[in-house]
Amino acid sequence: MKAMRDERGTRRARRFRELLDKQTLILPGAFNALTAMQIERAGFHALYVSGAGMSAARGLPDIGLLSLTEAAYDSATITKAVAIPAIVDADTGFGPPLAVMRTVKEFEAAGLAGMQIEDQEMPKKCGHLPGKRVVPTDDMAGKIRAAADARQDPDFFIIARTDARAIEGLESAVRRARIYIDAGADAIFPEALESADEFRTFARHLAKEGGKAPLVANMTEFGKTPYLSVAEFEELGYRLVLFPVTALRMATQAVDEMLSELKTRGSQRGLLERMYTRTKLYDLLRYADYEQWDRRVHSTEDGHANR
Ligand SMILES: C[C@](O)(C(=O)O)[C@H](CC(=O)O)C(=O)O
Numbered sequence: 001m002k003a004m005r006d007e008r009g010t011r012r013a014r015r016f017r018e019l020l021d022k023q024t025l026i027l028p029g030a031f032n033a034l035t036a037m038q039i040e041r042a043g044f045h046a047l048y049v050s051g052a053g054m055s056a057a058r059g060l061p062d063i064g065l066l067s068l069t070e071a072a073y074d075s076a077t078i079t080k081a082v083a084i085p086a087i088v089d090a091d092t093g094f095g096p097p098l099a100v101m102r103t104v105k106e107f108e109a110a111g112l113a114g115m116q117i118e119d120q121e122m123p124k125k126c127g128h129l130p131g132k133r134v135v136p137t138d139d140m141a142g143k144i145r146a147a148a149d150a151r152q153d154p155d156f157f158i159i160a161r162t163d164a165r166a167i168e169g170l171e172s173a174v175r176r177a178r179i180y181i182d183a184g185a186d187a188i189f190p191e192a193l194e195s196a197d198e199f200r201t202f203a204r205h206l207a208k209e210g211g212k213a214p215l216v217a218n219m220t221e222f223g224k225t226p227y228l229s230v231a232e233f234e235e236l237g238y239r240l241v242l243f244p245v246t247a248l249r250m251a252t253q254a255v256d257e258m259l260s261e262l263k264t265r266g267s268q269r270g271l272l273e274r275m276y277t278r279t280k281l282y283d284l285l286r287y288a289d290y291e292q293w294d295r296r297v298h299s300t301e302d303g304h305a306n307r
């Protein structure tokens with residue numbers, strides 16, 4: 001079970017904690033490395049590697065079909081493409097506590113700053129859908145303890161998500177959150193709360209017990225949570241705000257519109273104005289840097305090719 005903790009991940013985990021100490025963080029979801037580069041370029045300080053996003057990018061629904069190997073590989077592709085810290089969605093941790101330990105090692109080695117683990121029973125589903133089930137609190141606490149123990153880097157950030165609101169009610173979600181904090185969670189993510197009031201109540205109840213763990217709000221679309229702004233979440237006591245599938249939904253809709261235009265008109269000419277140009281794409285991918293590196297490695301001092 002020995003996976004090397006890469007230096008980049010260690011630095012990023014620390015950076016993530018430093019950022020969070022200073023400000024509320026918006027975490028847009030990336031579903032591939034290119035989106036991650038866009039998120040970074042747009043000036044966001046951190047990003048979220050969405051399970052729904054990774055699954056959809058592989059043509060799969062978000063029902064626990066993604067393997068740990070795939071999630072680690074996809075997230076490593078993302079962390080290699082950007083310098084900002086990334087938090088990965090680990091779903092239910094990919095198994096019982098011992099499997100969760102391996103999950104942490106793999107994700108640390110993938111250069112991630114932290115991960116989110118949820119208390120759903122397998123097969124898990126999107127937290128905003130009906131028919132979810134949660135595991136007993138002790139089982140989830142065991143997974144969190146395993147995750148916290150398995151860290152090679154004490155800064156690797158562990159977010160415990162509870163899906164209990166929809167099944168056992170808000171009070172139970174608060175009770176679980178306290179237990180998850182005691183088990184070693186660094187932050188709490190109450191999934192699928194249904195109003196600003198619920199967010200406030202949850203935060204207040206947790207704070208009353210002295211709980212200082214930062215809280216995560218999931219501002220996904222077409223779900224149970226009303227559309228609140230980052231400023232509103234902040235006011236309600238939430239310091240991390242996820243927009244997990246927003247980019248994927250926008251991009252997918254744009255592709256559909258393009259395909260329908262292409263089908264009806266037999267040309268993409270009418271869409272050029274709305275496209276990412278070749279220049280913009282190459283710029284994002286740092287094409288010019290690669291050309292420069294190539295010139296450097298292939299040239300001698302007098303300018304002759306060195307082949
Ligand atoms: C946050 C989430 O876990 C994700 O995988 O991105 C999903 C998002 C979604 O399906 O809208 C979730 O379960 O909320």
Ligand SMILES: [Mg+2]
Nearest residue numbers: 050051052089
């Ligand atoms: Mg998910």
